[in-house]
Amino acid sequence: MLSRRDIPNAISIGRIILVLPVALLLLAEEYLGALLLFFAAGLSDGLDGLLAKRYGWHSRLGSILDPLADKTLLVVSYLCLGWVGAIPEWLVAIVIGRDLIIVAGAAAFHLLIGRYEMVPTWISKVNTTMQILLVLVLVFSEAVFALPEDLLTGMVYVVCVTTLASGVDYVWTWSFRARSGWYDKQEQKQHERKRHD
Secondary structure, eight states, X not given: OOOGGGHHHHHHHHHHHTHHHHHHHHHTTOHHHHHHHHHHHHHHHHHHHHHHHHHOOOOHHHHHHHHHHHHHHHHHHHHHHHHTTSSOHHHHHHHHHHHHHHHHHHHHHHHHTOOOOXXXXXXXXXXXXXXXXXXXXXXXXXXXXXXXXXXXXXXXXHHHHHHHHXXXXXXXXXXXXXXXXXXXXXXXXXXXXXXXX
């Protein structure tokens, strides 16, 4: 049985379920339907965050599901828009490549150093916002009203710059933390050896 505390998690799962119909609509170039589902996903994202904050319905599962839902929808949208030619393939490669590097780095950190809490940096938040805006603007331009080509091209390059900057920032920050964590572990091991000797 679901309790009230599970409502934000259920909403996040619903957002993950939306990924498939969004992908199918984008691949079929049914942009109006995709835009409506994006709107529904945005509302659900705001709703589960509001409920979690207002009533304190926070959980470890929720901290995983919420960003997972957002990232899955965003990555799939870029892949589909790249497939139909709405977004340059090189930008899709940069966006996906950054995410793969972050996931690989996080996995390596967890295995070699220990548990961590990955808090998004300001440049990461800017990048995520710009990535979302680009998808929405492109879909809106195709579905509702054609926007100037220069605007769309400019946003593509802005996303490129923020994505690269965010990727470099993550690598730099977590490489430093990994080195610090590794040295801390070595010192702890030496301390334990001395205690047993």
